[in-house]
Amino acid sequence: MFLPVLYGASRAHRKQLGAKGFIHVANDMSKKASPDEAIRTAVQGALNALTASAKFGLIRFVYTSSSFAATQPKPGKPFTVTAKTYNEEAVERAHQPDPDGETIYSASKVAAEQAIWKWTEDNPSSMVVNTGMLRWRPVF
Amino acid sequence: MPIPGLASVAVPYGSVVVVSGVTGFIGSHIADQLLLAGYKVRGTTRNVQTGKWAEEHFRGKYGHDSFELKQVIDMAADGAFDTVVDGKHVFACSLRGFSSSPEAIRRQGLHTRRK
Numbered sequence: 001m002f003l004p005v006l007y008g009a010s011r012a013h014r015k016q017l018g019a020k021g022f023i024h025v026a027n028d029m030s031k032k033a034s035p036d037e038a039i040r041t042a043v044q045g046a047l048n049a050l051t052a053s054a055k056f057g058l059i060r061f062v063y064t065s066s067s068f069a070a071t072q073p074k075p076g077k078p079f080t081v082t083a084k085t086y087n088e089e090a091v092e093r094a095h096q097p098d099p100d101g102e103t104i105y106s107a108s109k110v111a112a113e114q115a116i117w118k119w120t121e122d123n124p125s126s127m128v129v130n131t132g133m134l135r136w137r138p139v140f
Numbered sequence: 141m142p143i144p145g146l147a148s149v150a151v152p153y154g155s156v157v158v159v160s161g162v163t164g165f166i167g168s169h170i171a172d173q174l175l176l177a178g179y180k181v182r183g184t185t186r187n188v189q190t191g192k193w194a195e196e197h198f199r200g201k202y203g204h205d206s207f208e209l210k211q212v213i214d215m216a217a218d219g220a221f222d223t224v225v226d227g228k229h230v231f232a233c234s235l236r237g238f239s240s241s242p243e244a245i246r247r248q249g250l251h252t253r254r255k
Contacts, residue, residue, distance in 0.1 A: 017227030052220075
């Protein structure tokens, strides 16, 4: 007897249940995956998050990237980072034998970020996309 | 508490924001800041059992309706986030357990209603 009431309430409620924003943080930090597998998971996971967000009309999408997607830290050495700078060093090293976990992580962040920007170029929408990065201290 | 320094926000306060990786260090802090600002958070994790603390913690701190935890076992699988973003799975849960298929959910709903 109460089921129609439950259904009605749920249906009204359901309209508010669609998300309006997505912050994609998930990343495989287990360091167990091979470089190819880690990169594939990061890229595919990011694109799944992005396409779901666009499909259901979200307003904002943020990928929590990393300073390691932009560059290796180079303490004491002045260098320039622009919006187009990526950590190519890590990408290169990730494809050499026995890369360390940090290198694989960095390369997967580069690949996921590049895939996100390529997708937004290929699929114009009103959803605003950004890739934020976090640093533990200022560069200088 | 609205975000200090912002006169208006693009995503209205009270909206649901999905945070993937919500049980991690960065994800859990982002969820906390969103909840503090007045958003609702739908967090995803690979394992809702080991991630249960997050739901308990955030619901305890911000209220039962503020936070929900959803399992996405493999984020690289096709359409991994679709039902989480869409939100219709919540409706299915409230009726009779979890179903990942939107068609099945719709059928169940209509069927139940006709009864």
